[in-house]
Amino acid sequence: MGRSIYLDYQATTPLAPEVFEAMTPWLRDQFANPHSAHRPGRMAAAAVEVARGQVLELLGGRGRLVFTSGATEAINMGLVGGARMMRARDAGRTKIVTIDTEHAAVRDTVLALESEGFEPVLLPVGPDGLVDADAARAAIDSRTALVAAMLVNNEIGVIQPVGTIYEMAEAAGALFLCDAVQGYGRVPLPPIADMVTLSGHKIYGPKGVGALWLREGLELPPLIHGGGQEQGMRSGTLSPALCVGFGIAGAMMRERFEADAVHVGALWDRAMALFSGWTINGSTANRYHGNLNIRREGLDAARLMSECRDIAFSLGSACASGSGRSSHVLRALGLSEKAARSSIRLGFGRYTTMDELEEAAALMIAAAARQ
Template sequence: MARHGQGAGGMIYLDYQATTPLAPEAFEAMTPWLRDHFANPHSAHRPGRVAAAAVEVARDQVAALLPSSGRVVFTSGATEALNIGLVGAARMMRGRDPGRTRILLPDTEHAAVRDTALALRAEGFEPVLLPVRPDGLLDLAVVQASLDARAALLAVMLVNNEIGVIQPVDTLAKSAHDAGALFLCDAVQGAGRVDLPVEADMIAISAHKIHGPKGIGALWLRDGLEIPPLIHGGGQEGGLRSGTLSPALCAGFGVAARLMAERRADDAAHVTALSARAKELFAGWTLNGSADHRYPGNLNLRRDGLDAARLMADCRDVAFSLGSACASGSGRPSHVLRALGLSDAEARSSIRLGFGRTTTLDEIERAADAINRAADAQG
């Protein structure tokens, strides 16, 4: 497959953890449903049934990325999917056993899980933020010691969005099950790139992180698992997520998921080669997070004494991140980097480079030259 960049002299995009370029094939799949076909897929007439059929084709394509032992529920994105899964499962578990009120999660979880768990304090739940080691990985002994009879749910991200660290999610899911708890996995950064946890009870993914459109995601639920909905209405999506689906977004998501499966080996080889070259070009920088247990398309790097915010301003032709795009405007040091034991100064001297299918080697080299020159100019 030919690689294409952003054009000579143009913006170099290295923020794949925030979002990915829309695949041309996904765009083409969406176009008829935006331009020609407008029927509601929940209507009983023929145009509605045609739209519904397109939704189900997309559902099957997305399901093919996920374990075979479950069902796919479309949502507006991974944030909604994670809220439905976490809140619904917590309430269900406490309903079965009033003593199960603990929600366990790493201190490095995405805000969609972390803030949702913290908000459940208002309902009497007890969020437990598990510490991670300096490499970003959970200590399995600490997790197992925390999984007692009070545990309702363990929620762990497969690939961390800020530092790219891969957690041993299947092992963690088994530990949760041994304690009688459920396991929720945020697989947004890992879907189609690394193996998903077959032992999970719930998995959340997002279309726009796999070259699909923004505004749609999915929650996978293990067969037999029934959780209460967060919103009520027309009873769409098996009663779990009411609201009219967009056939266009579903179609784009489905094709993007199909391409992730078809191109996984090629994408992996390409990203691994880019990562190896980037590490050579940033040899004087320190890698944040495990060097061995990580997705290679995410490099979180720091340089002592660097003002990363100033660096970003000085490198206007390179799109990279200082952390999570969801929290980039907060002004606070990354909670993920602080959880690794980094100081505020070290966290603020860190940048995240994300690359993937359409990134070229030339772009990596030009970006590294611009970033290194700007960093050197700071003294």
């Protein structure tokens, strides 16, 4: 095989050519600090604000957007800042509720807050990966400071009922954070939330930039102290190039929403036919179709990856790769250790061609059959 086929869109997406072109001048020629008062600095600051507006468009153009180094930082700002603020207002609010299948950036941050006296609660999911609504209703009460739920799961692509979860949080007087990293620009966003986290490199933008969206009137204590450059919420010099790239990527997600959805839907249909003998992990009805997480009985997924070196796919979250652990998401579905290790994740999107998908599938199915 003479070329590499990329099927790992949940880990990261290719940089859109339009994004690269828009970023280049801010890397090469217009290098001024956007926090400086001189003319080049003001030009850089203006470019950052245009980008902020572009990212906000898909969020309804309202609220407040704070640029960060990525979604992990945004999640930490929202969870830690929100939990501390809520407890400061009401000492009895010490419970933080999230879902057992959340990304490590949410799950591990919630668990880490136990050292500050908070009580983490991880809600179970069913075999389809959807949260147990009764368990959520029972857990989210007057002692809850904060609830966090992912819109589209990064490993199995399942779309959680975040609107319903938000209503539970609101009724209990708790804050609600939605991790929309995998869903922004791909599926309809929740109509309302207190906080939303985003990432540039998951939407054909650059790595190293993300954002925390806050609803109007919500003020959180900062985690990073210093010059207070980013609205007092995040100190440190912003990169105009990264912000501009994020902005263009966000604008393109809005403009190409329908075209991307049609293309991804066609790829999903073909992949379902090609891998017809495999079992899908998670719901097929409530799912983003750019994520295909499947398993085959007796498959050694790690060996398959070794034998298909020219195909980029995943055994789970890129963030947990090399840990030696099987996916906590798949185990939460009730899969055995053996079944979890017989699972692979294929991710496709805007730049995946049908020929690439078919070629990769043929090679992977043949390699699996040899096992």
